[in-house]
Amino acid sequence: MNVEELVCNQASTIKEVMMCIDQNAKRTAFIVDDEKRLVGIVTDGDIRRLLLEGYGLNQIIEKYMHKNFVYASKGDEPGVIRKKFSDSITIIPVVDENMRLIDFSEYNENVHISLAQPQLNGNEYKYLMDAFLSTWISSTGKYVTQFEQKFAEYCGVSYGVATSNGTTALHLALAALGIGAGDEVIVPDLTFAATINAVLYTGATPVIVDIEEDSWCIDPEQMQKAITPHTKAVIPVHIYGQPCDMGRIIQIAQEHQLYIVEDCAEAHGAEWDHRKVGSFGVISCFSFFGNKVITTGEGGMCITDRKDLNDKMRMLRDHGMSREKKYYHEVIGFNYRMTNMQAAVGVAQLERIDQILDWRLALEDKYRDLFAGVAGIQMQKNDFANRKKIAWLVSVLIKEEKRDRVLQLLKDNQIDARAFFIPLSEMEIYKDYVKDCTISKKMSKMGVNLPTTSEIDEQKVKKIGALIRSIL
């Protein structure tokens, strides 16, 4: 639409402005002076209020228009203009250096593509309402038990202990293993901060090691090098849906009698050697945050084959209260419980996990096709012999010198993509724990997570592909 269709002169009457707004259907008129300089804005709401207050149709608009308005300047980056939009401001005039109106910009929410909206269109609402109407809305209820049993079974493990989120799951696992001050726990450099924070909560010392260049997961050889007599555990993180080299990690852990606590927050359903991730650790931890493979809003779970650890985690999760004697606390515990309402959503999500994983993989394949043979971009590797990755957030590497331009272009087009995690080694608060990490630094400067979101369709994937290729 031509901006002229939104323009009225400051000498226009209320009636003329009303007619202008009526015709342009943009609920807005831009008011200019005789030099075509923008001097005010009027919306249909303003007109309605004027009429209700009894002003006549023939009043001159100049007295009543907004003289303090939001506008953009010629040459402003789309990202700059986008920041000016709000719930009430969805159309913004663009002016030249002399305040002359030259264009306008409109916010269109259909254009926006989010990073990871969940799919909640199965039985989620039904079970959630069932839990809600049952009045069992805290952490006792049938859905918590069902979710724990079914999710553990899905992973091929005996017990599940649902938690309030993935971070508390990690902390609960380490606490149940008795890890604390004086112990060392090895973590990969490329991960979300929760992995290392959970170690720090226990008072143990994290040891940050480098990743493999091709899988982006913890490098077993670097892990081995970092082992000392104080090392108690290692937390392999199946990053961006890619399983770690569990064969080698298990071998090293057995040699040195280390606990393996898998961080599976990004890899529900992934497999190593035909076994699901989560079935290798003495305890393994999952997250069900809104952007994970399946979600409960906030939520997490520890799974284990060991009955003693299952019991211990339940006790610690529930304030450290004795199972025999109510309100007698044996240890200093936590409240890390999941609610029945969250678990209800989880049960429904789990019913469809295979479908959700297939859908994610198909989406990743669409991106894979788009970027096949394009120089400067590389999809996450999916042809390791023993590893069956899942598609969490579709992840690619882009030439370092182009990466930030790609991110900016996507942002300007209202597409939520995201840079890889900043390696732990690059953050001040973790600097005391770092071993030599060069590969993770390199990969994190190249990595991009692309929209892997329920609202996406073929056309949007193509649009994203075309934008990225325009820079490469």
Ligand SMILES: *Cc1c(COP(=O)(O)O)cnc(C)c1O
């Ligand atoms: C999301 C995530 C977590 C933490 O899960 P929350 O549920 O957000 O607390 C831990 N580790 C990794 C690798 C994650 O991606």
